[in-house]
Amino acid sequence: MHTLHVDLGDRSYPIYIGEQLLGDPQWLRPHIRGQQVCIVTNETIAPLYLERVKAALTDLTVSCVILPDGEAHKTLQVLSSIYDRLLEDRHNRTTTLLALGGGVVGDMTGYAAASYQRGVDFIQIPTTLLSQVDSSVGGKTGVNHPLGKNMIGAFHQPNAVIIDTSVLQSLPARELSAGIAEVIKYGLISDEPFYRWLEEHMERLMACEPEALAYAIERSCQNKANVVAQDEREGGVRAILNLGHTFGHAIENSQGYGNWLHGEAVAAGMVMAVDLSVREGHLPAAEVERLKRLLARAKLPLCPPENMTEDEFLKLMAVDKKVLDGQLRLVLLQSVGQAVVSQDFSLSNLKQTLAAR
Amino acid sequence: MHTLHVDLGDRSYPIYIGEQLLGDPQWLRPHIRGQQVCIVTNETIAPLYLERVKAALTDLTVSCVILPDGEAHKTLQVLSSIYDRLLEDRHNRTTTLLALGGGVVGDMTGYAAASYQRGVDFIQIPTTLLSQVDSSVGGKTGVNHPLGKNMIGAFHQPNAVIIDTSVLQSLPARELSAGIAEVIKYGLISDEPFYRWLEEHMERLMACEPEALAYAIERSCQNKANVVAQDEREGGVRAILNLGHTFGHAIENSQGYGNWLHGEAVAAGMVMAVDLSVREGHLPAAEVERLKRLLARAKLPLCPPENMTEDEFLKLMAVDKKVLDGQLRLVLLQSVGQAVVSQDFSLSNLKQTLAAR
Numbered sequence: 169m170h171t172l173h174v175d176l177g178d179r180s181y182p183i184y185i186g187e188q189l190l191g192d193p194q195w196l197r198p199h200i201r202g203q204q205v206c207i208v209t210n211e212t213i214a215p216l217y218l219e220r221v222k223a224a225l226t227d228l229t230v231s232c233v234i235l236p237d238g239e240a241h242k243t244l245q246v247l248s249s250i251y252d253r254l255l256e257d258r259h260n261r262t263t264t265l266l267a268l269g270g271g272v273v274g275d276m277t278g279y280a281a282a283s284y285q286r287g288v289d290f291i292q293i294p295t296t297l298l299s300q301v302d303s304s305v306g307g308k309t310g311v312n313h314p315l316g317k318n319m320i321g322a323f324h325q326p327n328a329v330i331i332d333t334s335v336l337q338s339l340p341a342r343e344l345s346a347g348i349a350e351v352i353k354y355g356l357i358s359d360e361p362f363y364r365w366l367e368e369h370m371e372r373l374m375a376c377e378p379e380a381l382a383y384a385i386e387r388s389c390q391n392k393a394n395v396v397a398q399d400e401r402e403g404g405v406r407a408i409l410n411l412g413h414t415f416g417h418a419i420e421n422s423q424g425y426g427n428w429l430h431g432e433a434v435a436a437g438m439v440m441a442v443d444l445s446v447r448e449g450h451l452p453a454a455e456v457e458r459l460k461r462l463l464a465r466a467k468l469p470l471c472p473p474e475n476m477t478e479d480e481f482l483k484l485m486a487v488d489k490k491v492l493d494g495q496l497r498l499v500l501l502q503s504v505g506q507a508v509v510s511q512d513f514s515l516s517n518l519k520q521t522l523a524a525r
Numbered sequence: 526m527h528t529l530h531v532d533l534g535d536r537s538y539p540i541y542i543g544e545q546l547l548g549d550p551q552w553l554r555p556h557i558r559g560q561q562v563c564i565v566t567n568e569t570i571a572p573l574y575l576e577r578v579k580a581a582l583t584d585l586t587v588s589c590v591i592l593p594d595g596e597a598h599k600t601l602q603v604l605s606s607i608y609d610r611l612l613e614d615r616h617n618r619t620t621t622l623l624a625l626g627g628g629v630v631g632d633m634t635g636y637a638a639a640s641y642q643r644g645v646d647f648i649q650i651p652t653t654l655l656s657q658v659d660s661s662v663g664g665k666t667g668v669n670h671p672l673g674k675n676m677i678g679a680f681h682q683p684n685a686v687i688i689d690t691s692v693l694q695s696l697p698a699r700e701l702s703a704g705i706a707e708v709i710k711y712g713l714i715s716d717e718p719f720y721r722w723l724e725e726h727m728e729r730l731m732a733c734e735p736e737a738l739a740y741a742i743e744r745s746c747q748n749k750a751n752v753v754a755q756d757e758r759e760g761g762v763r764a765i766l767n768l769g770h771t772f773g774h775a776i777e778n779s780q781g782y783g784n785w786l787h788g789e790a791v792a793a794g795m796v797m798a799v800d801l802s803v804r805e806g807h808l809p810a811a812e813v814e815r816l817k818r819l820l821a822r823a824k825l826p827l828c829p830p831e832n833m834t835e836d837e838f839l840k841l842m843a844v845d846k847k848v849l850d851g852q853l854r855l856v857l858l859q860s861v862g863q864a865v866v867s868q869d870f871s872l873s874n875l876k877q878t879l880a881a882r
Contacts, residue, residue: 244601244605248601251670251676251677252670252672255670255672255673255676255844256672258843258844282679283640283667283677283678283679284676284677285676285678286665286667286675286678286679286680286758286759287679287680287758308643310640310643313608313609313612315609315612315613316612318643319608319612319641319642320608320640320641321640321642321643322639322640322643322644322679323643323644401643401644402643486615487612487615
């Protein structure tokens, strides 16, 4: 078992990474201060792990909410069902919400915790690789709006993040790949040695080798924790975590949330971001092919869907949250391991990137 | 024009109090950092003041949302219409929301600002006495749930509060009274000299004398600002601002939101809180009658509705946010001008208070 720390003053918290942590009260209990707990999970995860988590909490009053599975349900309406359960079961301000599931469950539970009675505690127990290396750490919570992803939300840090690597053994292959997209992102934006490590060990990750997975998760979380500690509310450097995401959100939005997995859209988006960085003269052209080779080994898409036009991209990217005062800002690479947020790129280069397949 | 300051470190902000401030850009403009503004108001206030506020913002992109009027519309569903407008008009993270209206508009706009793209700026322009002396200051925002008032929300401080006392001249008499209930509250909880001032000058307030109103508003806001500065997120002392509110919320909830005005419910609730304080031996019995005399001069209710039983009160009070770990906590007076939050009162005394009419 390894412990990392997200250093945010009085909002600091630990990340526990190890096998078989999920049903073990020693990781959960120190972070629950009241007598009430509400476990929020989804219909896929509940039959697998809900009873094990409940068994660790037998001396508390436990409510459960089982959400429908999938990004299409990350809505205000489904969020309401969490409030309903909390109020029906009379949860008070000392309650603790447990998010048991992937990114959708984590984002919605975190936002329910941020907003229920103006803020209660919550703990993340992410069950997908994607949520273990990305959304469970850093306190971004929220739901989608029909006109844009994550448009309604809050910054609300968890009390702890409990990453049980054993659960990845039953993760569908497509979701494993989607998580690896975000793992690769950390190499690209801030950790060139890790990028090289991934190039050496991708097949071990794809084979779900426990030691390789644990190392990749720990290194990813450490990279994320470092960035979040510098800029909790994304006033500056934190935006580099969005490499490929403005392109990726446009893809998700265009195709309908959930048809492309978030990690798949980010993979194609990272290729586009690196392609634009090359056109802007920051990187040698070979870096696009290098990234594509690595993504291909992770069975990830290398380009956006055929049916998306340049105009559709530009329109959808204009509502992304990274647009400030009408000026589109994108995360570009200066080199592998060094990202910058930039609004200083040529529209003509961007259009060529959007047209390239 | 008087300026007060709410002292909250990097979230500090000014409260401007004076006549004819509403259409004057000098109070608004220094607190707007982007090029986009969204004015949120309601169908009662829009015909009176919306054009004057818009006229102060001619060089900016201005969107407007006109909500239905009343506490019954302080819901997640109506909140959604604010998000819809912001996204349809492509407001970005540098936008500023202006809350032009009473407490419902202020609470909903503040919560929309807290949650839109995980938090944008907002300015309060309260147009009722109640919102001027209470909800516009302190950063509590939120909406109601069918099972409880303000159950979904956030702490989110405004950039400025602009209190135009001229607008009170057109305020309906019943709403003026409701605001005076909260003004009286400040005397009871933390300012005994102000309580005596109110006993001397109540008729001047009821007659809407501008100087008396301005003084009462400034003194109320100063009392509130002092408490909020000590305890922004209601971990302790801030709860004294809820004198009468646990009883009052039960009344509002029982009667349907909006049938009793919030200030009316708080007036009856304050009588109950003082009555319980007397039964607990903190105050001489005469203080109940003294408060009732003052409330009567402000044409406020002195007791809860006839149709509410003791059991209904207990049930509704149990879901109030002040209930921690199943233990009901109430604000009681130690003396006029000194309030405490207590869970140390006898159930038998509470039941006698609930039965007293």
